[in-house]
Amino acid sequence: MQNANTIIKEKEAFPSSENGKPGSSYLAAALKYLENYAAVWLEAYFQEKAPVFEPPPVPSGQDTSPFARFVKQFKPSKEEMLLVLTALVPHIIPGFFDRMVQRCLPEGGEFPEFGGIKGVNHRAMLPTGETAMFLLAGPDLDERLKFLQLFGEQSGLFKHKVLSLELPPPGEPLLSGRLILEPEFAEVFTTGKVALPRLSTQFPAEHISTQMEWNDLVLSERIWLQIRELENWIKNSETLMSEWGMGKRLKPGYRVLFYGPPGTGKTLTATLLGKYTGKEVFRIDLSMVVSKYIGETEKNLAALFDKAENKGWILFFDEADAIFGKRTGVRDAHDKYANQEVSYLLQRIEAHSGLIILASNFRNNIDEAFIRRFNSIIYFPPPSAEERLRLWQQVFPAAVSLEKDVDLEAIASGYELTGSHILNIVQYICLSALEKGEQRVSMADILRGIQREMEKEGK
Known part of the structure; x- marks a missing residue:
């Protein structure tokens, strides 16, 4: 299984909004596979017969949609594919699991083996670990014990932060927690790109x-x-x-x-x-x-x-x-x-x-x-006189010309300023020139800007 570094970097692993689209053909085929797979298990469960499954679809070599690229690079097993699709489907088809259960229980009723919980804002069923386990193993105890390892922290999808299992309330079964597709993957599979996080209390950067x-x-x-x-x-x-x-x-x-x-x-x-x-x-x-x-x-x-x-x-x-x-x-x-x-x-x-x-x-x-x-x-020391001169020489915009009396060498030698100071001074000078309708800067203008900056610094 490939390292997550080669999977999550949207610039390398996934097409951006400019050079690729989320696409729907392969993803639609994969979700149809999940629907058929769930229907087979549910029918087999209620009719007490052995299920017969089709293999999952394989993306074509020309398909560059994000989900197809994920499958090509991550190479998930059939079971891992089911886990990803189970966590992804609520982001695309909100009532997916409710409809699957209603087909088998048209008059309503409880079906605890299928798991699932209601969200706070999301009114349809959200999959839990129990939902995924039913799709993997149904009621088969030996199979359920075998597949428990897929939910461990060292399992590929969880280790590489593709999926996570929400911790349930104390004392409740581990698999009763929500099965969550990490937001970056949900976003890139559905929109074709990953938006950078914004500064917030949840992300203090x-x-x-x-x-x-x-x-x-x-x-x-x-x-x-x-x-x-x-x-x-x-x-x-x-x-x-x-x-x-x-x-x-x-x-x-x-x-x-x-x-x-x-x-x-x-x-x-x-x-x-x-x-x-x-x-x-x-x-x-x-x-x-x-x-x-x-x-x-x-x-x-x-x-x-x-x-x-x-x-x-x-x-x-x-x-x-x-x-x-x-x-x-x-x-x-x-x-x-x-x-x-x-x-x-x-x-x-x-x-x-x-x-x-x-x-x-x-x-x-x-x-x-x-x-x-x-x-x-x-x-990073304060700039030397030579470095200050270079800063002064390159910081003025091309639209501004310096009067003949301007001696940048003398200014650089005489005033120990940082690059930030010099930029602030030039901003002040340029705004003053614009206010006066001028495009020329004199020595007096620069000295006035320096004095203002030094006063601001308490010097």
Whole structure:
């Protein structure tokens, strides 16, 4: 069974909305197969005769619909195919299972062997593990015991996060929980694409992107070399871990610390890294994730990592010292749970298979015990005079011309500003010029913008 990395990445495993459509021919044939399969089992059950099944349909070589590609790449067994279809069908045919039961019980009645529960908003039957087990084995006890392993966490569909089995209330049978097709798969099978998650309490991360290019980022050669190392890991990590067999010796994923003053390019570097490697980047502000309520921080982080698992996303933790700062001794219950939060986050970070970037203004703010866990540490210093000059030279829009009295070299040498400062200043200058109906910028305009920015910084 193939790794989920080759299945879930919609850009590689599934066609996007531009280069492919969800398609209906093969999926319709598969759902018809499920209907016939269920009808045979139900008829055999009520008429007490042996069921005879047809084999599941096989997608054609030309079929590039998402569900067909999933079947070709994942190569599910007949039983796994039934599990996926059972979990998928409510997303397409809401009353599917109700109608199947009504055919056998036209006057109504209970049929507990078939399982199923009602949803909160969904008024039709939702399949449970019991529903799937009936379709797999009917009332045959030996077959039911044999197929129980399909619902285990190490079973392919569950291990690779295609399916999950909702935990039932305490004391109730395990298979009475809902059989759930993970949202990404439900979405891609029905729409042909996967929408990126939005910032919410269930997903405390914000998708970030940029229209800027690597040329817009002014960094030293030392930093560029370290960034190339990260690109190399993204490009070759799967080969290193799988084909070269280093997965048994190395921890999964890659962990990096970006540190340096605000405005020196940490966030932009992470965003451009995603842009040029084809990876989505999500920024997590740990100061927002950390909750004053015991257990809520772990819950917030679990939701994030569970969603990001095997997606190939770059996770950028901003303000990392909010949780990775110097640990304290345990003086009270708050300290105890704060340290537990750190331990939990560290555990999830070390188990994550993707690239994780933690950003901090100061390296000394991060506990040394955590520093040792990073594969790479990159310092983003304030730009030098030469780098500031390059920033000034390239940041003005083409529509603006500089007066002859503008001395960018003197400005770069005389004012220790970061790239973020310079961008703010130029924005102010350009807006002022537009307000006056001008397209030329003088030395006085720039100095006025610098003074305004420094006052804002309290300097």
